[in-house]
Amino acid sequence: MDAKHPVRTTEKTLALVEELMDRGPCGVTELADGLEMGKSAVHNHLTTLQKHGYVLKTGDEYQLGLKFLEVGGSTRKSMEFYQVAEPEVKSLANETGELANLLVEEQGMGVYLMRSKGEEAVDLDTYAGLRTHLHTTALGKAILAHLPESRVEEIIERRGLERKTPRSVGSREELFEALEGVRDRGYAIDDGERLEGLRCIAAPVKDSSDEVLGAISVSAPASRVSDEDLHGKLPERVLSAANVVELNINY
Amino acid sequence: MDAKHPVRTTEKTLALVEELMDRGPCGVTELADGLEMGKSAVHNHLTTLQKHGYVLKTGDEYQLGLKFLEVGGSTRKSMEFYQVAEPEVKSLANETGELANLLVEEQGMGVYLMRSKGEEAVDLDTYAGLRTHLHTTALGKAILAHLPESRVEEIIERRGLERKTPRSVGSREELFEALEGVRDRGYAIDDGERLEGLRCIAAPVKDSSDEVLGAISVSAPASRVSDEDLHGKLPERVLSAANVVELNINY
DNA sequence: ATTTTTCGTTCTGCCATCCAGAACACTTAA
DNA sequence: TTAAGTGTTCTGGATGGCAGAACGAAAAAT
Numbered sequence: 136m137d138a139k140h141p142v143r144t145t146e147k148t149l150a151l152v153e154e155l156m157d158r159g160p161c162g163v164t165e166l167a168d169g170l171e172m173g174k175s176a177v178h179n180h181l182t183t184l185q186k187h188g189y190v191l192k193t194g195d196e197y198q199l200g201l202k203f204l205e206v207g208g209s210t211r212k213s214m215e216f217y218q219v220a221e222p223e224v225k226s227l228a229n230e231t232g233e234l235a236n237l238l239v240e241e242q243g244m245g246v247y248l249m250r251s252k253g254e255e256a257v258d259l260d261t262y263a264g265l266r267t268h269l270h271t272t273a274l275g276k277a278i279l280a281h282l283p284e285s286r287v288e289e290i291i292e293r294r295g296l297e298r299k300t301p302r303s304v305g306s307r308e309e310l311f312e313a314l315e316g317v318r319d320r321g322y323a324i325d326d327g328e329r330l331e332g333l334r335c336i337a338a339p340v341k342d343s344s345d346e347v348l349g350a351i352s353v354s355a356p357a358s359r360v361s362d363e364d365l366h367g368k369l370p371e372r373v374l375s376a377a378n379v380v381e382l383n384i385n386y
Numbered sequence: 387m388d389a390k391h392p393v394r395t396t397e398k399t400l401a402l403v404e405e406l407m408d409r410g411p412c413g414v415t416e417l418a419d420g421l422e423m424g425k426s427a428v429h430n431h432l433t434t435l436q437k438h439g440y441v442l443k444t445g446d447e448y449q450l451g452l453k454f455l456e457v458g459g460s461t462r463k464s465m466e467f468y469q470v471a472e473p474e475v476k477s478l479a480n481e482t483g484e485l486a487n488l489l490v491e492e493q494g495m496g497v498y499l500m501r502s503k504g505e506e507a508v509d510l511d512t513y514a515g516l517r518t519h520l521h522t523t524a525l526g527k528a529i530l531a532h533l534p535e536s537r538v539e540e541i542i543e544r545r546g547l548e549r550k551t552p553r554s555v556g557s558r559e560e561l562f563e564a565l566e567g568v569r570d571r572g573y574a575i576d577d578g579e580r581l582e583g584l585r586c587i588a589a590p591v592k593d594s595s596d597e598v599l600g601a602i603s604v605s606a607p608a609s610r611v612s613d614e615d616l617h618g619k620l621p622e623r624v625l626s627a628a629n630v631v632e633l634n635i636n637y
Numbered sequence: 638a639t640t641t642t643t644c645g646t647t648c649t650g651c652c653a654t655c656c657a658g659a660a661c662a663c664t665t666a667a
Numbered sequence: 668t669t670a671a672g673t674g675t676t677c678t679g680g681a682t683g684g685c686a687g688a689a690c691g692a693a694a695a696a697t
Contacts, residue, residue: 140677144683156460173685175687179685201490205516206403206407207457242451262459264460394655395654414674426676
């Protein structure tokens with residue numbers, strides 16, 4: 136359902152924030168051109184955001200401030216799922232030495248809640264807060280596999296099935312087949328679909344009434360994950376982490 | 387400098403966000419009462435924010451969404467200081483087994499960029515994005531000690547010197563005396579000022595032109611920090627971490 | 638040096654639009 | 668049934684957002 140009476144002024148402010156996020160620090164004129172707004176309007180919005188800490192001015196340039204991190208950090212902290220899962224994801228990273236991730240679904244997209252790097256972890260350009268299409272990652276597929284089919288259809292409808300790389304899922308049939316496999320195995324795999332040479336294993340976390348709360352994963356370069364590990368020790372470790380979270384979430 | 391022509395509508399939206407952050411999930415009426423706005427106005431703002439992912443509706447309640455984390459996370463990721471310091475703070479936490487933190491100054495307040503928990507770390511209720519008055523923590527004092535005196539005066543003027551606990555800094559004289567000590571030693575100490583039984587050591591990070599970028603700290607219970615450690619091994623380790631960051635930041 | 642361009646900022650007045658208040662649909666409680 | 672609560676929709680009149688013009692300063696071009 137969408138807004139019947141959207142507040143246009145607020146939408147302009149939000150567009151400005153997004154533009155500032157994409158462009159990084161920049162001046163009034165550049166923003167006004169990009170947004171097709173008058174300079175004075177942009178200036179008024181910027182100074183208003185600055186007054187409240189959402190925007191900073193350094194010299195003649197404006198940029199986003201850390202107030203967003205405050206609001207976002209506070210939101211994340213208030214999520215029980217994050218509180219419980221966070222230490223488990225850290226252990227997972229430390230014990231495997233690889234990159235461990237935590238993802239939840241929001242409005243049909245996957246949102247990374249955190250990532251934790253082990254000793255030898257690859258450095259992907261994911262970060263807390265980053266959004267991805269659910270069908271493009273092992274984490275996302277682990278979640279989709281345990282949502283009601285109607286929700287999955289809704290999400291496909293709303294967010295599409297764009298193919299990120301030639302090897303990735305790109306059609307309704309491929310996706311449902313993949314999700315079937317995830318349910319059978321209990322975990323999801325991404326073998327170079329998102330990034331050549333990168334293997335990911337993800338397991339869903341469900342609450343006591345069987346609803347998915349999110350997913351936990353480990354990402355590692357193919358060179359360190361043998362074919363046996365891919366269906367042996369590694370999923371076992373990820374599933375175990377997911378299980379601990381499930382046990383702790385309802386006491 | 388503050389806004390000459392503030393966008394009032396945007397300010398209402400921001401007030402709504404802050405209210406939602408303080409109250410957590412709640413209904414339209416409750417927000418309208420708290421903000422002294424009409425229900426329809428609140429509703430319009432909420433649906434607008436929802437449309438853009440900043441707010442979620444579950445049943446009859448509204449709450450903040452993870453879009454703020456996306457913007458905040460992206461802002462943090464774009465900071466060179468964070469990129470360079472992050473691995474060092476993690477090592478510091480792992481090697482000491484305690485809680486390590488990273489703070490920067492923004493608009494006269496301290497903002498935690500991250501925290502990393504070692505094996506035995508205490509669990510303070512700090513989180514990435516949290517703001518604190520600079521004079522109340524070792525991290526903040528490490529930063530204040532290396533800002534120009536005029537900036538410090540400005541910050542005191544703007545943010546005050548409220549005493550958080552009886553033992554903490556609470557006057558201009560106490561503060562400047564403390565900052566003098568920080569400059570002499572090279573690091574700042576909080577011995578139970580913020581929280582009874584908690585000891586913190588913080589070191590500033592400066593760039594090549596001697597400007598403070600932020601501060602790094604370790605927090606540990608007094609029971610695990612002997613009086614010798616407090617002025618011996620621990621500061622040494624924190625200073626070394628700060629030094630590594632300084633070396634890496636300018637190549 | 639002088640001119641020209643480009644920047645951020647300020648001002649004004651018209652017209653878009655925000656929002657109080659009332660009415661509505663629905664759920665829960667008495 | 669009634670009553671009190673909720674979120675949502677609608678309307679019109681006062682509010683206030685913003686295009687456009689003007690300004691001062693700084694940088695670039697002549």
